[in-house]
Amino acid sequence: MEIKNSSILIAIILVIALPTTTMVVAYMLTKNPALRPLARTLNDEAIYRGEAVATEIVAHIRWTTGRQKSFTQRELSNVVQRAFRAHGVTARVVFETADSSDPVSITYQVGRNKFGPLRINRAGDAVNNAIAVYRMYQMSAPVRR
Missing domain, CATH: 3.40.30 (Glutaredoxin)
Known part of the structure; x- marks a missing residue:
């Protein structure tokens, strides 16, 4: 019973954390601010494109x-x-x-x-x-x- 509860908890954590972790890794590789999760500012993309x-x-x-x-x-x-x-x-x-x-x-x-x-x-x-x-x-x- 305890193993089943642990696997459900791990599955829930993975479902929640996997998309954000993937985006952080993509941002770290490309430095494209459009890929940075939850930390966007108003002019990040303009700075990245060289417009600001x-x-x-x-x-x-x-x-x-x-x-x-x-x-x-x-x-x-x-x-x-x-x-x-x-x-x-x-x-x-x-x-x-x-x-x-x-x-x-x-x-x-x-x-x-x-x-x-x-x-x-x-x-x-x-x-x-x-x-x-x-x-x-x-x-x-x-x-x-």
Whole structure:
């Protein structure tokens, strides 16, 4: 009796979770926002087609593997995000691994604007610039009602 109840419970969970899981896998493979379940924004598809510009702050960090570092990717990501949160803005951090002995560098991107590449010890120099451009994008965005 207990095995029959367990199999029914597992079948119910699969029926509910399988479509969403399939869509998440399809989104991860194609990066097409039309396939992302339950998390669509109004202009995701326009951004994907190149008709609109994303207005988020993205910190692109070039993580080089050929030299010793006194910090980890997680620590660096937390520091960058805290720098933006201090101004009431969120930033997305993206790491790009490079096989090089160059120093770790960071580039901030807001829409089509880029600030950098900067060495990590100078990363704070462009935070205010990125926030200013982000706020300009927010002021110019049409008001939705």
